[in-house]
Amino acid sequence: MTGDKDGNVADTPPKDEAAAGAPAVQDPAPPVQDPAPAVQDTVPLVELTDVSKFYGNIRALEEVSLQVHAGEITCVLGDNGAGKSTLIKIVAGLHQHDTGTFRINGEEARLASPREALDRGIATVYQDLAVVPLMPVWRNFFLGSEPTKGRGPFARLDVESMRRTTHSELLRMGIDLRDVDQPIGTLSGGERQCVAIARAVYFGAKVLVLDEPTAALGVKQSGVVLKYVAAARDAGLGVVLITHNPHHAYLVGDRFVLLKRGTMAGSHRKDGLELDELTRQMSGGSELEQLSHELERAPVPQHLQ
Amino acid sequence: MTAAPTPTPSGAPGATEENATTQAGGTAGSGGAGKTAGSDERLVHRPLLQRLLGRPELGAVVGAVAVFVVFSVVAESFLRASSLSTVLYASSTLGIMAVPVALLMIGGEFDLSTGVMVTTSSLVSSMFSYQMTANVWVGVGVSLLVTLGIGLFNGYMLVRTKLPSFIITLGTFLMLTGLNLGLTKLISGTVSTKTISDMEGFASAKALFASELSIGPVGIQVTVVWWLGLVVLATWLLLRTKAGNWIFAVGGGQHTARAVGVPVARTKIGLYLGVALGAWISGQHLLFNYDVVQSGEGVGNELIYIAAAVIGGCLLTGGYGSAVGAAVGAFIFGMTSKGIVYAQWEPDWFKFFLGAMLLVAVLLNAYIRKRAEANR
Numbered sequence: 001m002t003g004d005k006d007g008n009v010a011d012t013p014p015k016d017e018a019a020a021g022a023p024a025v026q027d028p029a030p031p032v033q034d035p036a037p038a039v040q041d042t043v044p045l046v047e048l049t050d051v052s053k054f055y056g057n058i059r060a061l062e063e064v065s066l067q068v069h070a071g072e073i074t075c076v077l078g079d080n081g082a083g084k085s086t087l088i089k090i091v092a093g094l095h096q097h098d099t100g101t102f103r104i105n106g107e108e109a110r111l112a113s114p115r116e117a118l119d120r121g122i123a124t125v126y127q128d129l130a131v132v133p134l135m136p137v138w139r140n141f142f143l144g145s146e147p148t149k150g151r152g153p154f155a156r157l158d159v160e161s162m163r164r165t166t167h168s169e170l171l172r173m174g175i176d177l178r179d180v181d182q183p184i185g186t187l188s189g190g191e192r193q194c195v196a197i198a199r200a201v202y203f204g205a206k207v208l209v210l211d212e213p214t215a216a217l218g219v220k221q222s223g224v225v226l227k228y229v230a231a232a233r234d235a236g237l238g239v240v241l242i243t244h245n246p247h248h249a250y251l252v253g254d255r256f257v258l259l260k261r262g263t264m265a266g267s268h269r270k271d272g273l274e275l276d277e278l279t280r281q282m283s284g285g286s287e288l289e290q291l292s293h294e295l296e297r298a299p300v301p302q303h304l305q
Numbered sequence: 306m307t308a309a310p311t312p313t314p315s316g317a318p319g320a321t322e323e324n325a326t327t328q329a330g331g332t333a334g335s336g337g338a339g340k341t342a343g344s345d346e347r348l349v350h351r352p353l354l355q356r357l358l359g360r361p362e363l364g365a366v367v368g369a370v371a372v373f374v375v376f377s378v379v380a381e382s383f384l385r386a387s388s389l390s391t392v393l394y395a396s397s398t399l400g401i402m403a404v405p406v407a408l409l410m411i412g413g414e415f416d417l418s419t420g421v422m423v424t425t426s427s428l429v430s431s432m433f434s435y436q437m438t439a440n441v442w443v444g445v446g447v448s449l450l451v452t453l454g455i456g457l458f459n460g461y462m463l464v465r466t467k468l469p470s471f472i473i474t475l476g477t478f479l480m481l482t483g484l485n486l487g488l489t490k491l492i493s494g495t496v497s498t499k500t501i502s503d504m505e506g507f508a509s510a511k512a513l514f515a516s517e518l519s520i521g522p523v524g525i526q527v528t529v530v531w532w533l534g535l536v537v538l539a540t541w542l543l544l545r546t547k548a549g550n551w552i553f554a555v556g557g558g559q560h561t562a563r564a565v566g567v568p569v570a571r572t573k574i575g576l577y578l579g580v581a582l583g584a585w586i587s588g589q590h591l592l593f594n595y596d597v598v599q600s601g602e603g604v605g606n607e608l609i610y611i612a613a614a615v616i617g618g619c620l621l622t623g624g625y626g627s628a629v630g631a632a633v634g635a636f637i638f639g640m641t642s643k644g645i646v647y648a649q650w651e652p653d654w655f656k657f658f659l660g661a662m663l664l665v666a667v668l669l670n671a672y673i674r675k676r677a678e679a680n681r
Contacts, residue, residue: 005320092564094564101568114563114564114565114566115566115568118565118566124564126560126561126564131558131561132553132554132558132561132562132624133557133558134555134557134620134624134625135550135554135557135624136551139550139553139554142550143550143554143561143562143565143567144554144562144563144565144567145566146547146550147547148547154546155546155547156541157545157546157547157549157550159545199565283379
């Protein structure tokens, strides 16, 4: 909270603007330009150093390091079972790491619950459980952080402002809802992800953790979601993007961490990394080559001849 | 249909000029120009019929009207004020429990121990007062603590063990059934409690839990007031408070709720405490209405409460339903149980009608919800 403020003046927490109703930064351009030169000197928003996690005698994660800076997207790539979920669960406060250090703004941290993570500015959007499908959009938007008016036993939801805010915040993300009262389950997958991202941004998250936001989406929908991920980055948030799609990662990422069977297979910055190289490493490189040979040579089964 | 992603050149959820206008319009609220006001207008003009179709209690209301019409036709005496008062009384004794049970089901859990918990509550109240020769209000207070304790046990076991609530409360149900009989026999020597009507405080307690209020020529049981009060309280809780939002969330998506910081365990325990509170009110009514309590009573009622909640539009899987619906469900039960008597039908058929009605109501609810969601 304290460390990075000086370095990133442009990163006014969105929450404050929303509350005040008058954005502090009038010019849309600066947030994009500023962070790049500044980040190198600042403390990372989130930093994992040689973090390991064991489930009983199973090693889920071993000595993984990761940095998240304001205004940057850190991509975590890996195949199924590579430890991606374990990694984000540690950052999100669902699990605690066993060894290594986990720093938030330079302070060593150990998050006991998702609530604590949220309070420290880390919001996580999960692939399949981003929203409660049967609940109206506006109730979903404010779930867990509902504004109330009145006091004591008469404290009640500020329904009007909740509806209005939901509508205007989604409009800012380009989603024009006819009716914020409709169950969120009636929105498309991409829109639901966007609602979840908009929610995190609105509530002043400094770090946004996205778990496979494009996994179940088509090409166009993925594009829409990636655009909002980039928008969140431009607003000065640090983003952790978990994915197994190197193409999506390469489009938006600044840093890339590759996981393989619970260990770190590589850590790169965007400069000096080609998409082909990322794809090759990600998909297991030589393993893929071998697979392609096997597929070429595969004899046609008898009964199909 | 639901959204048209418009190109956002700046795309930033951060600060832009345009956003400033939108927000200013939003916060000013009173008919300010701009997109926000325009969309609010569209909300107002959402067709009434569609809004009604979206309500969970619609099926129950339709069913209640149908049942009411049927008995009005087949039973002459059904429409008399005294008959309606009896129907309301029967509905209220069920409804006092159906409402908190509905809340619990919206929260995604079951409670099979509710029927016997009502009996336990009245037994504790009666026997404590009698054995200690205390003012009955002391017994009523002790009973409240014990009943809330049972609710706390159910809730705590649930969140700690993460077992299905069906199993946990089935256990509580069986244990309470045994305890009710066993302890009553041990303490009173018989399967029913001793009379406490001559004890101090009985009259005032009876006034609160089991009196009859006269409105003009008609007598209305005080339980009807309790029932309606609970419906209002529960509806307000569900729709206008944080806790209500959390109840829908823990029932509709427990893991999502937890991930966004909803206190899932506290919400669920709170729901079980609510059910216990209902059981306490119900139990005290039982005691002060009949003076003595049969320790074997209450078995099977838990399913009636659940049925009323389901007829009222609660989903078995949680996350959807309403308190008003559960009250209407209880009203259907009340009308049917008394209507059969007024129509001079064989009362043995009562359960059959209820079962058939439950199935019809559930099918109707499912159909309506499908239509409502398709129409959007």
